[in-house]
Amino acid sequence: MTKIIAISGKGGTGKTMFSTLLVKALSKKTHNMLVVDADPDSNLPETLGVEVELTIGDIREELKQLVADDKLPAGISKQDYLLGKIYEIIVETENFDLLVMGRPEGSGCYCSVNNWLRQIIDNLAKSYDYVIIDTEAGLEHLSRRTTQNVDTMIVVSDASKRGLGTAKRIKKLANELEIKFKEIYVVANKVNDENKDMVEKNAKELGLNLIGKLPYNEEISKYDLIGKPLFDIDENNEVYKKVEEIAKSL
DSSP states (O other): OOOOEEEEETTSHHHHHHHHHHHHHHHHOSOOEEEOOSSSSSOHHHHHTTOOOHHHHHHHHHHHHHHHHTTTTTTHHHHHHHHHHHHHHHHEEEOEEEEEEEEESSSOOOOOHHHHHHHHHHHHHHHHHHHEEOOOOSSSHHHTTOSSSEEEEEEEESSHHHHHHHHHHHHHOOOOOHHOOOOEEEESSSTTTHHHHHHHHHHTTTTTTEEEOOOOOOHHHHHHHHHGGGSSTTTOOOHHHHHHHHHHHH
């Protein structure tokens, strides 16, 4: 059975870093994994060390232009066209497959197209053991219901009470929209000896299930600075080892 895990959080908390290390950890369990970069500000391909030529946003715009110019190939429905193109743009690697959502919806009504895309991706996901979704920062992915078929939501927060408050709002909004996750967890990033007790206290007060605390790490900062794929980080790295522990509990 497929397990779908979405990683959320406000910008700058380390959401994509965590997503990358989680993919690395889970790839030790299985290589039958689909990774979806759903953040329009796409950074996941770079941190995974994968080159991507086309995104879902690109084929959506391409379809829109074909329809406007009346050049959609004869005998092919819009939905079938999208399905074929999605299979073309999935990047296959030794450890996982990658699908990048790309640009946001743009102008015009994309309601039917986006519904088809969600159905296609939902059906595609059934072929994998794991689907990991790196969502866009903030709460928009919830209000648009792009993460409604998720088993586990992991919200990445910084060590501040304000950051944990964002996690609380994500949990609250999901309940208001009647989006049912089997599990909602919080991972606190850049936790140190001085603030770890406060992080645990704040999470408890806010009613959040704190599944992990990640320390600040110079090696990870260096990878970010020079643009080296974080997927290649040594398995003895202290942050990776903590993410690996989290992965084992999921």
